[in-house]
Amino acid sequence: METLLYLTLLISGFYTPSSCLHQYHLISNNTNWTDAQSYCRAHYTDLATVDDMEDLNRLITSVIDYKLKLRHWIGLKKGDSMKWHWSLADRRFYREGETEFRNWDTGTPQNGNCALMSTAGLWNNTSCDDQHHFLCYDGKQDTNLTYVLIQENRTWIDAQSYCRQNHTDLVSVRNQTENTEINKKISLRGLPVWIGLFLDSWRWSDQSDSSFRNWQSGWPSTDQRYNCTLMSSYVLENLFSFYYYSEKYKYLKWRNLINVSCDVRKPFICYGKRTLFPP
Numbered sequence: 001m002e003t004l005l006y007l008t009l010l011i012s013g014f015y016t017p018s019s020c021l022h023q024y025h026l027i028s029n030n031t032n033w034t035d036a037q038s039y040c041r042a043h044y045t046d047l048a049t050v051d052d053m054e055d056l057n058r059l060i061t062s063v064i065d066y067k068l069k070l071r072h073w074i075g076l077k078k079g080d081s082m083k084w085h086w087s088l089a090d091r092r093f094y095r096e097g098e099t100e101f102r103n104w105d106t107g108t109p110q111n112g113n114c115a116l117m118s119t120a121g122l123w124n125n126t127s128c129d130d131q132h133h134f135l136c137y138d139g140k141q142d143t144n145l146t147y148v149l150i151q152e153n154r155t156w157i158d159a160q161s162y163c164r165q166n167h168t169d170l171v172s173v174r175n176q177t178e179n180t181e182i183n184k185k186i187s188l189r190g191l192p193v194w195i196g197l198f199l200d201s202w203r204w205s206d207q208s209d210s211s212f213r214n215w216q217s218g219w220p221s222t223d224q225r226y227n228c229t230l231m232s233s234y235v236l237e238n239l240f241s242f243y244y245y246s247e248k249y250k251y252l253k254w255r256n257l258i259n260v261s262c263d264v265r266k267p268f269i270c271y272g273k274r275t276l277f278p279p
Contacts, residue, residue, distance in 0.1 A: 023044075023271065023272065023273055023274075024048060024059055024269055024270070024271050025044060025269065025270045025271070025274070026072070026267065026268075026269055027039065027040075027267060027268050027269070027270060028267045029267065030265040030266055030267060031265055031266070031268065032262055032263050032264065032265055033047075033073050033077065033228035033262040033263075033264075033268075034262060036073045036266075036268035037075070037205055039268075039270070040075075040205075040268070040270035040271075040272075042275070043270065043274060043275050044270040044271060044272035044273065044274060044275065045206065045270070045271055045272025045273070046075055046205045046206040046270070046271065046272065047073060047074055047075030047205045047206070047268060047269070047270060047271075048074045048075055048268075048269040048270060048271045049074075049075050049204045049205070049206050049208045049210060049271065050074060050076075050210070050212050050214075051089060051090075051208075051210050051212055052089055052090055052212055053164055053169075053212075053214070056212075056214060056231075059269070060231055060233055070232065070233040071230045071231065071232050071233070071258075071266055071267075072230060072231050072266060072267050072268055072269050073228065073229070073230060073266050073267070073268035073269070074229055074230070074231055074257075074268075074269055075204050075205030075206060075229075076202050076203070076204055076205075076213075076228075076229035076257065077202065077203060077204075077205060077227055077228050077229065077262070078201055078202055078203075078227040078228075078259070079201045079202065079203040080201065081201055082199050082200065082201045083199070083200070083201070084102075084115075084197055084198070084199050085197070085198055085199075085200065085211030085213075086099060086172045086196050086197060086198075086211055087160055087163075087169050087170045087172070087196035087197075087198060087211070087213070088137065088168065088169040088170070088172045088196055089210050089211045089212035093139075093172065093174075094172075094174060095174070098174035098175060099174075101173060101174055101175055101176075101179075102123065103117075103121065103122060103123050103173070103176070103179050104122065104123050104124075105118065105120075105122035105123060105124050108123065108124050108125055109123075109124075109125040109199075110125065111125070111126075111127075112124075112125040112126035112127050112128070112130075112199075113125070113127070113128050113198055113199040113200060114126065114127070114128035114130075114156035114194065114197070114198050114199070115194070115195050115196075115197035115198065116132060116192040116193065116194060116195065117135075117173070117179075117182065117183065117186065117192060117193055117195050118192045119183070119186060119187045119189065119190055119191070119192065120183070120187075121179055121180065121182075121183035121187075123195070123197070124192070125199070128155060128156040128157060128198070129155050129156075130155065130156075131153035131154055131155055132153060132154070132159075132191070132192060132193060132194050133149065133150060133151050133152065133153065133186075133189070133191055133192075133193045133194070134149075134150050134152075134154060134156075134159035134162075134163070134170065134193050134194035134195075135147055135148065135149055135150070135170070135171040135182065135185065135186065135193045135194070135195060136148040136150060136162070136163035136166070136167040136168070136169070136170060136171060137163070137167065137168050137169055137170065137171040137172060137196070138167040138168050139168040140167070140168065147171060147181070147182055147185050148163075148167055149185055149186060149189070149193065150162065150163075151189070154194075155217070156170075156194050156198065157215055157216075157217050157218070157219075158217055159194045160196070160214075161217065164214075169196060170194060170195060170196030171195050171196055172195075172196050172197075173195060173197075182195075198213075200213070200220075202220075202229070213257065214257050215257050215258070216232060216257065216258050219257070219258050219259060220257075220258075220259040221258075221259055221260075225261050226259040226260050226261055227259065227261075227262050228259065228260060228261070228262035228264075229257050229258070229259050229260075230257070230258050230259075230260055230264075230266060231257060231269075232257065232258045
């Protein structure tokens with residue numbers, strides 16, 4: 001008998017002007033990604049789509065609280081075509097056309113899936129495993145710092161993780177005015193910095209074009225067989241101490257996605273209303 005968890009989350013509406021109510025359902029049966037997708041489409045809407053960090057953190061906290069299974073299928077799968085995305089996925093942050101702004105240097109982009117801004121304000125792309133300084137965007141209302149330069153050498157993924165934990169995200173560059181402003185921030189340093197632009201072929205099962213990714217450091221794997229995505233959770237300690245249930249939250253830690261073979265059998269998360277009479 002399957003076990004269902006109904007998670008009612010209020011998520012910002014990226015596709016409509018108003019917020020919409022989403023229901024998430026944890027299916028504890030172990031199955032491969034394709035069968036999980038088919039089940040979700042038959043009984044709900046689709047495998048879970050994640051739009052931002054707030055959405056993800058609320059979802060995973062609820063899932064871990066309910067079941068001590070720490071990896072679950074979601075709807076992210078590798079596609080056939082590559083596309084540039086911004087790490088900061090919130091559509092409300094961008095006006096029309098701003099996600100497409102680019103300021104590539106002559107002869108770029110070429111090889112490499114992550115973008116750098118040079119001290120001349122021009123963009124280049126290189127391997128995401130290279131290490132550079134980076135620039136975070138901070139959208140919190142309680143700070144006067146919009147652009148925060150971090151003078152530490154990190155890979156792109158580790159830079160993204162740092163910005164999300166301590167600020168909002170790696171910086172997005174929406175127009176030439178912002179490009180000039182950001183360039184002033186880094187021009188005296190003499191070194192290029194990571195920005196939030198990345199290239200990949202991953203797509204959501206429901207055909208959402210959300211650019212949200214949150215890969216574990218060192219992932220996604222380049223293994224050509226690893227085409228499907230698990231939410232990977234881990235705990236700091238004391239997860240099994242049910243007598244201290246109220247204290248358990250402080251031991252929970254969730255950060256990352258990993259990609260594995262689609263044939264691995266795992267529990268999974270659907271979203272949408274339950275269909276009483278599935279086809």
